[in-house]
Amino acid sequence: MISEKNTVKRIGNQLLFTGPTLLAFIAVIIVPFIYGIYMTFFKWDGISSSMPYVGFNNYEAVFNDTKFWTSVWLTIKYVAASVFLINTVAFLLAYLVTMGIRGQNFFRTAFFSPNLIGGLVLGFIWQFMFNNFFTSIGEKFGWELFSKTWLGNETMAFWALVLVTVWQYAGYMMVIFIAGLMSVPKDILEAATIDGTSGWKQLIHMVLPLMVPSFIVTIFLSLQRGFMVYDVNYALTGGGPFGSTVMASMHVYDKAFQRFDYGVGQAEAFVLFFIVATVTIVQVYLTKRMEVEA
Amino acid sequence: MKKLSSLMLVLILALVVSACGGNNANNASNANEGTNASTNTGSDSDAKEVKITILNSKSEIHTQMTNAAETFSKAHPNIKVEVISTNQDQSPVEKASALYASGTPATLAMLDAGDIEKFADKALDLSGEKWVAELAQPNEINGKTLAFPFAVEGYGLIYNKEVLDEVAGGAFDPATINTTSALEELLQKIEAAGKTPLYIGSMDWSLGNHFLAIAYAAQPDTDVKGFLEQLKGGSADLVNNATYQGLLDTFDVLKKYNGGKNDPMAVNYEQSTAAVATGSAAITFNGNWLITELLKSNPEGEYGFIPVPVSNDPTTKANSAVAIGATKQMFIDNEKSTEEQQAAAKQFLNWLVYEDAGQQFLVNEANVIPAFKNITLELNGSLAVAINEYNLAGNSIEFAGNFVPGDHWKVLGASMQKYLADVTDRNGLAAEIEDYWKSVQ
Numbered sequence: 001m002i003s004e005k006n007t008v009k010r011i012g013n014q015l016l017f018t019g020p021t022l023l024a025f026i027a028v029i030i031v032p033f034i035y036g037i038y039m040t041f042f043k044w045d046g047i048s049s050s051m052p053y054v055g056f057n058n059y060e061a062v063f064n065d066t067k068f069w070t071s072v073w074l075t076i077k078y079v080a081a082s083v084f085l086i087n088t089v090a091f092l093l094a095y096l097v098t099m100g101i102r103g104q105n106f107f108r109t110a111f112f113s114p115n116l117i118g119g120l121v122l123g124f125i126w127q128f129m130f131n132n133f134f135t136s137i138g139e140k141f142g143w144e145l146f147s148k149t150w151l152g153n154e155t156m157a158f159w160a161l162v163l164v165t166v167w168q169y170a171g172y173m174m175v176i177f178i179a180g181l182m183s184v185p186k187d188i189l190e191a192a193t194i195d196g197t198s199g200w201k202q203l204i205h206m207v208l209p210l211m212v213p214s215f216i217v218t219i220f221l222s223l224q225r226g227f228m229v230y231d232v233n234y235a236l237t238g239g240g241p242f243g244s245t246v247m248a249s250m251h252v253y254d255k256a257f258q259r260f261d262y263g264v265g266q267a268e269a270f271v272l273f274f275i276v277a278t279v280t281i282v283q284v285y286l287t288k289r290m291e292v293e294a
Numbered sequence: 295m296k297k298l299s300s301l302m303l304v305l306i307l308a309l310v311v312s313a314c315g316g317n318n319a320n321n322a323s324n325a326n327e328g329t330n331a332s333t334n335t336g337s338d339s340d341a342k343e344v345k346i347t348i349l350n351s352k353s354e355i356h357t358q359m360t361n362a363a364e365t366f367s368k369a370h371p372n373i374k375v376e377v378i379s380t381n382q383d384q385s386p387v388e389k390a391s392a393l394y395a396s397g398t399p400a401t402l403a404m405l406d407a408g409d410i411e412k413f414a415d416k417a418l419d420l421s422g423e424k425w426v427a428e429l430a431q432p433n434e435i436n437g438k439t440l441a442f443p444f445a446v447e448g449y450g451l452i453y454n455k456e457v458l459d460e461v462a463g464g465a466f467d468p469a470t471i472n473t474t475s476a477l478e479e480l481l482q483k484i485e486a487a488g489k490t491p492l493y494i495g496s497m498d499w500s501l502g503n504h505f506l507a508i509a510y511a512a513q514p515d516t517d518v519k520g521f522l523e524q525l526k527g528g529s530a531d532l533v534n535n536a537t538y539q540g541l542l543d544t545f546d547v548l549k550k551y552n553g554g555k556n557d558p559m560a561v562n563y564e565q566s567t568a569a570v571a572t573g574s575a576a577i578t579f580n581g582n583w584l585i586t587e588l589l590k591s592n593p594e595g596e597y598g599f600i601p602v603p604v605s606n607d608p609t610t611k612a613n614s615a616v617a618i619g620a621t622k623q624m625f626i627d628n629e630k631s632t633e634e635q636q637a638a639a640k641q642f643l644n645w646l647v648y649e650d651a652g653q654q655f656l657v658n659e660a661n662v663i664p665a666f667k668n669i670t671l672e673l674n675g676s677l678a679v680a681i682n683e684y685n686l687a688g689n690s691i692e693f694a695g696n697f698v699p700g701d702h703w704k705v706l707g708a709s710m711q712k713y714l715a716d717v718t719d720r721n722g723l724a725a726e727i728e729d730y731w732k733s734v735q
Contacts, residue, residue, distance in 0.1 A: 047391045047412045065733075067705075131560075152559040152715075240498065241559055242717060243708030257385070258701035260412070261735075 040267040045260040058267040068268055071251040072275070078158065078247065079226035082165045086222045087215070089170040094177030095203075108178070112171040119168065123235020126164045127151065130236075154244040157237050161245060164232055169225065173218040180214030181207070209292045216287045220280055227276045248272050343374055344638045346631075349393065349400035350379045351386035352445070352622060358659040365651050366642055373638045387412065399627045401639045407623050407696035410441045417441065417625035418636055425647040428666040430685050433620060442643050443620030445662035447693070448681040449504050449581030450616035451477075451492070451600040452588075455676070457576040461487050468600045472613040474544045475606055481551040484576045490553035492577035493566035496714060498707025500563075503695035504617070505545070505579060505602070506710055506727070509538045510694040512604045512612035518694045525731035532724035537612075540604040542713075542720055548579070549714065558714050563587070571595050582663065582677040589675075599680045601689075612691050616684045619693020620665050705730050 015022075040058050044051045062068060093111050097104040114122065130150045138146025150156035184207055192202050230249040233239065239246040239254075246254070252272060256265025350359045356379040363375035378400060380389045386405045390413070393399045399416070410417070417440040420426070426439050433443050458466035461484050471477050481491040494501075513521045514537065524530035532538045553575055554561035567584055569575035571591035577600070578584075588595055603613040626639045646652035647666050656664050657671040663678050667686065673679050684690055695703070709726040712718040718726070 045412055047387065047394070049415060148557055149560060152557065239704065240708065240711070242712045242715070243705065254701050254704060257388075258704060259699055260387075 036266050037270060040263060040270055042263050044262045046256075046262050047260075054263065058263040059271075061264045062267045062271055065264070065268070067246075068248070068251055068255075071246050071248045072272070074158070074245070075227060075229075075248040078162060078165075078229070079223060081159075081162045082169075082226050083219060083222045085162065085166045086169045086173055087218055089166055090173035090218065091177050093170060093174040094181055097174070098178055098181045108174070111174055114168050114170075115172040117168075119231030120235045122164060122168055123232045126160070127236055130160055151237055152241050154241060157241060157245050161229075161232060161236060164236055165226070165229070168232070169222060173222065176214050176218050177211070180211045184210045209290075212287060212291045216284060216291075219283060219287065223280055223283060224276060227272070227279070343372055344634045345374045345376065346401035346635050346638045346642070347376045347378060347398075348624075348642075349386070349390060349403040350377055351389070351404045351406070352660070353379045353382050355660045358655065362652070362655040362659065365655070366645055369645070369649070369651070370638075370641065373641065375642065394629075397630065399630050401627055401631045401635045402624050402642065403627065404444055404622055404624045405441075407441075407443075407619060407621050407693070408698065408700070410623050410625060411435055413625060414440055416627060416629045418628040420626065420640075420643075423640065423643070425644065425666060428647060428668045430665055430667050431618070431620070431690065433623070433665070441623035441625040442646075443622075443665035444624050445620065445622040445660070446618060446665045446681065446685060447581055447583060447621045447663065448599070448616050448618035448684065448690070449579070449693075450602055451577050452570060452580050452584060452597055452677065453577045453600055454570050454573050454575075455596040455598055457484070457489060457573050461489070461576070468598055469614060471600045472603060472608040472610075473606045474540065474547060474603045477544065477600070477603055478547045478551075481547065481577075485551060489573075490569065490575040491551040492548060492579075493553045493561050493569050493575050494548055494558065494579055494714065495563055495566040496554075496559045496561050496711060497563055498711060499703040500580060500707075501710035501714065502705070502707025503698060503703040504581065506541075506706055507694035507698065508602055508604065508612065508617060508691070509535075509541045510697075511617055511691040512537050512541070512610075514610070518692045518697050522697060522731070525728065526734055528728070528732050530728070530731075532727060533721055537604050538724070539720070540606075541602070542723075544603055545713070559711060567591065570597075582675075582681045585675040585677045588677075596676045597680070598676065599684065615689040615691045616681065617693050618681060618685050618690035619696050621693065621696065622662075699734055702730070 041053060041055060042051045043054045043058070097107050097111070101107075117125075134146040135149055137143070138148075150160040188206065189202060192206060197205075228249055229247055230253065233245065233247045233250050237245045239250055248268075249272070252265050252268045255268060256262050259265075348359070348363065350356060352359075356377065359379070360377045363377050367373060367375055378389075378393075380386050386403075387409045390400070390403050390405060393403075394416070403413070405413070414435055419438050419440060420442065421434075421439045423439070425442070426433075429443070430446075433439055433441065435441075453466075453468070455466065458480075461480075471480055484491040509532075510518050510521050510525075513535075516524070521530065549555060549558070552558060552561075553569065554566075564587065566575075566578045567580070567587040568591045570578045571588045573592075573595075579602070585597070588597060599616050601612065601614055601616050604610060605613060607613070624643070626636055628636070631639070646656055647664075647668065653664070653669050653671055656662055657669065657673060661674050661678075663673060663682050663685070673682055706727060709718070709723055709730075712726075713720070713723045
C-alpha cells in the first residue's frame with residue numbers, strides 16, 4: 001500500500017473507498033445546505049413558477065421577527081434546563097447501576113428503554129399522562145400541583161417539555177456514562193482507597209475529571225438535540241397553550257410550511273444553525289481543555 | 295493493473311446507475327408523450343384512450359372516489375381515470391407541488407380552498423363551464439372561476455334539537471335567535487332548565503379560523519378580501535370596529551355560560567361534542583363535519599345551526615346567516631395536460647354535477663354538501679341538511695378561513711385562546727390580530 005507512487009493510482013484508491021460515502025454526503029448534506037443558503041435570497045412560496053431575488057430582505061425580516069427571537073430565547077432556556085438535568089440525572093443513574101446493586105442489568109435496560117420510543121409517540125403518551133392521569137391523581141389526593149393539567153399553563157407546559165426530554169434522553173446518556181465509568185482505571189482508585197480517601201473525594205477528584213471525555217459527548221448531544229427539538233414539542237404541547245411553547249424549530253417549520261414563506265423560513269433556519277454551531281463548537285473547545293489523563 | 299480495472303468497474307457501475315436514473319425520467323416523459331400522441335389522434339370517433347389523474351385530498355373518501363372513477367369510465371369507455379390520494383396527515387399542497395416538481399401533475403387536483411390561489415397560474419380558466427350558472431355562491435378568484443367547488447362546509451352554533459325543543463316548550467326555531475341578547479336569553483333559559491348551556495371547544499383552529507374569521511366575513515361595507523386588505527395595510531381599526539366588538543360581545547356571553555369556564559383550555563373537541571350529543575349540554579361552536587363525531591356518541595341525535603350574532607340589531611345580515619364556503623376545490627392543470635385530458639377532466643366535472651351517478655357519488659357516498667343548486671338529492675345527516683338550507687336561501691356569510699394564510703389558525707388561534715382564558719383583554723387581542731396581519735406580505 002505504502003509503495004504506491006503513482007498519484008493517479010493513489011487518488012483512485014482513495015476514491016474507491018471514500019467515494020461512495022463522499023457522494024452520499026455531498027448529495028444529502030452539502031448540496032441541500034448550499035441550496036438552502038441560496039434560497040434565503042429569494043422570495044418563494046414553494047409552488048409559484050416565479051422566484052424573485054430579494055437580496056438580504058429575508059435576513060432583515062428575520063431580525064424584525066420578534067416571534068422568532070422569543071422562540072429562540074425560549075429554546076435557550078429549554079436547552080439550559082434540559083442539558084443540566086439530563087446530565088445530572090444520567091450521571092446519577094449511571095453511578096447507581098455500576099455500584100454492583102442487584103439486578104443492575106435490568107435497570108440499565110429499563111432506564112434506556114424510553115429512548116427507544118420515538119419522540120412523537122412519547123409526546124402523545126405524556127400528553128395523556130398530563131391531561132388525564134396526573135389530574136385524576138391530583139383530584140384524588142388533593143395535590144395542588146396536579147389539580148389542573150400542566151399543559152394548560154404557560155410555565156408548567158415548559159417544564160412538562162423539559163421533564164419529558166429528560167426522561168427520554170437520561171437513559172441514553174447513562175449508557176455513555178457507564179462506558180466512561182467502566183474505563184476509569186481500577187488501580188488508581190484502589191491505591192486511593194488504601195491511602196484512605198473517602199468515596200466522595202474519589203468521585204470529585206478522580207472519577208469526574210477522568211470522565212470529561214464522556215461529558216464532552218453527552219453535553220454535545222444534549223445541546224444539539226435540545227436546540228433542534230421538534231417532535232416532542234409538536235406532539236406534547238403543539239406550541240400551546242397560547243403559542244407560549246413554540247420552540248425555534250417549530251417556528252421555522254411554521255414559517256416555511258404553514259405560511260409558505262420559504263425564503264424567510266430558510267433564513268431563520270440558517271440563523272438557528274449558526275447559533276447551534278457556535279454554541280457547540282465553544283462547548284467542545286472549552287471542555288476539551290478540561291480533559292486530564294490518569 | 296488489477297486495481298485500475300476494479301476502479302474502472304466502479305466507474306462503469308456508477309455510470310450505469312446514473313444512466314438508469316436518467317432513463318426513468320425519460321421513460322416517464324415518454325409515457326406522457328405516448329398518451330399525448332394517442333390522445334392527439336383521439337379526436338375522431340374510434341377514440342383512443344385518454345388517461346387523466348385525480349389528486350384527491352379527502353383521504354377518507356379514497357375508496358368511494360376510486361369507485362366513482364370506475365363508474366365514470368364505464369360510461370365513457372375512452373377515458374381512464376386514476377385516483378391518487380394524499381395521506382391523512384399530508385398537506386395537499388405538498389403533494390400537488392411534488393407532482394408538479396416531478397413533471398407529472400394531476401389533471402384534476404383537489405386542494406383546500408385557500409391554496410387554489412397559489413396555483414392560479416397553473417389552473418385552467420373554467421369560467422365558461424355550464425355548471426358555473428348552478429353555483430349557489432360565486433367561486434371566483436380575480437374575476438375568474440378557476441376551480442370546481444367539490445364540497446361545501448359551514449359552521450355556527452350547533453344545537454341539540456331535542457334539548458332546545460324541550461327548553462322552548464315546542465319546536466325551537468333558530469331564526470328567533472338573531473341578536474346577542476336573544477342568544478343570552480336562550481342560554482339563560484337552558485341554564486334555568488338545569489342543563490349546561492354550551493361548551494366552547496378550545497381548539498385553536500376552531501377559534502382562530504372559524505370563530506374569529508366571522509369578524510372578517512360579517513363586515514357590513516366590505517367583503518372578506520377587502521377587509522383583509524385593510525388589515526394588511528394597517529388601516530383597519532379593530533378597537534373601533536363595530537363587527538369585531540359585536541362578535542366579541544357574543545363571545546363574552548358564550549364565555550359566561552361556558553360549561554368549562556373554570557378550566558376553559560381543557561375543553562376539547564371530543565368532550566364538547568359528546569356533551570351535546572348526549573344532551574347534557576345544548577350548544578357548541580363547530581361545523582357540519584362534527585356530525586360523524588356526534589353520531590358516535592348518539593346515533594339517533596338531531597342537530598341544527600344557530601348563526602353567531604354580531605350585534606343587537608336583528609336586521610344585521612350575519613345575525614341570521616351561517617358561514618358557508620366551498621372548502622375543497624378542484625382545478626384542472628393547464629401546464630402539462632393536453633387539451634384532450636383537459637376536456638376529459640371537464641367531462642368528469644360535468645358528470646359530477648349533472649349525471650345521476652355523479653350526484654349520487656357526491657351526496658350519498660362522499661357525504662359532502664354539493665355547491666350546486668340543481669342537485670336536489672336529500673342530504674345525509676341533519677347538519678348537512680341545515681347548512682344546505684341556509685346556503686340555498688342565501689342566508690350565508692363567507693367562510694373567511696378560506697382566505698387567510700396557512701399559519702393564521704395557529705397564531706391567532708393562540709391569541710383567541712388567551713382571550714378565552716382571560717389572559718388578555720379585547721384591546722390586547724385586537725393588537726395581536728393587527729400585528730399578525732401587518733406581518734403578512
